[in-house]
Amino acid sequence: MAKIAFLGLGVMGYPMAGHLSKAGHEVTVYNRSTGKARDWTAEYGGDSAPTPREAAKGAEFVMACVGNDDDLRSICLGDDGAFAGMDRTAIFVDHTTVSARVTRELAEVASDKGIGYVDAPVSGGQAGAENGQLSVMCGGSQDDFDRAEPVIDAYAKICRLMGPVGAGQTTKMCNQIAIAGLVQALSESLRFAEASELDIEKVVEVISQGAAGSWQMVNRHKTMAAGAFDHGFAVDWMRKDLGICLDTADDIGVSLPVTALVDQFYKDVQLMGGGRWDTSSLIARLRD
Structure with missing residues (x-):
């Protein structure tokens, strides 16, 4: 079982993080509106953190499911961003649907810090997230994917590596x-x-x-x-x-x-x- 941070508790992220907790992982969540984080911890246990950086501290995997390119940058970068709190060799897994451009941009920043990066957008909608039956299409190195796949499997019906970073998007x-x-x-x-x-x-x-x-x-x-x-x-x-x-x-x-x-x-x-x-x-x- 892994120590995991999950950033973003919308209609997709909330149940996805829940599946990770139910699978036995140690999960810390972050959400921009703190009420959702309180609701999640009340339902699933685990912890919440006030910033992405705090959530990411000590995590082996940091999973994200936010809204768009700008939202993704905001949770990754800066003094309070996830990258500032992540250990070298940790892996960032992005489930947001964003541009391949921002994916490659952030993957380069992560690489400079020794952090792995897997872009892993999902398909299957809210029902797929709630039922743990999402299709997950990934981009990244084979090593990073091999480490992340067993974690992603908590909510995946199928999970495949499609190519290098950006191929998932x-x-x-x-x-x-x-x-x-x-x-x-x-x-x-x-x-x-x-x-x-x-x-x-x-x-x-x-x-x-x-x-x-x-x-x-x-x-x-x-x-x-x-x-x-x-x-x-x-x-x-x-x-x-x-x-x-x-x-x-x-x-x-x-x-x-x-x-x-x-x-x-x-x-x-x-x-x-x-x-x-x-x-x-x-x-x-x-x-x-």
Whole structure:
């Protein structure tokens, strides 16, 4: 069992840190709003710390799951940042979905301090985090990954090393690109079924067993049909992720026309007041 710091107790980080505690690891948590840290320690035991640096002191692994590039920099760098408290040979594991640019920037700083770095964004949403069934895509050295994988396994369904530092983030971009087009297509399909006065349950029962089937179809069609979007991965965060995808595509000279279009559709949902709705809310703009 390892001594671990977990930084960031949002809808993903809170249960992920909980799985580490339940697996028997010694966990110290940090969260920007201290109430969440108090709630977590009341539920799972362990300790909380007032700064990332204090949380990271003596930890073999420091796991992070925060919001964006700037949030990640703020918990890593500076006098109160995690890197200032980490021992040489400790490993920083970042589960945040951020740009590969900031990943490589921070990995270089970590390397200069003798700290290992694994970028390890996740897919599977809130339900995957709560059930310990996340897909984890990692970038880093083989040695750092081999040390970190048994810890990550506490909340992973699958965990794979995709390449050097940054490869985890670029793999997550592939994931978000695929989801964007899929959710839009599913929204159009369900809206077409509604307008055609078909029974959506029967439609999904049939087409989900063929080539059209997907996780989104099986797990989201009921709530999409009901117009219930108060769960899952928020539109605001999806737009952040798609922005990273589109910026990276420009950098590497790749065209993502469907992704760019769906990003604008999500902007429409935000303008409808749905920034915190689940990403399946794309169907709402087709009903508007």
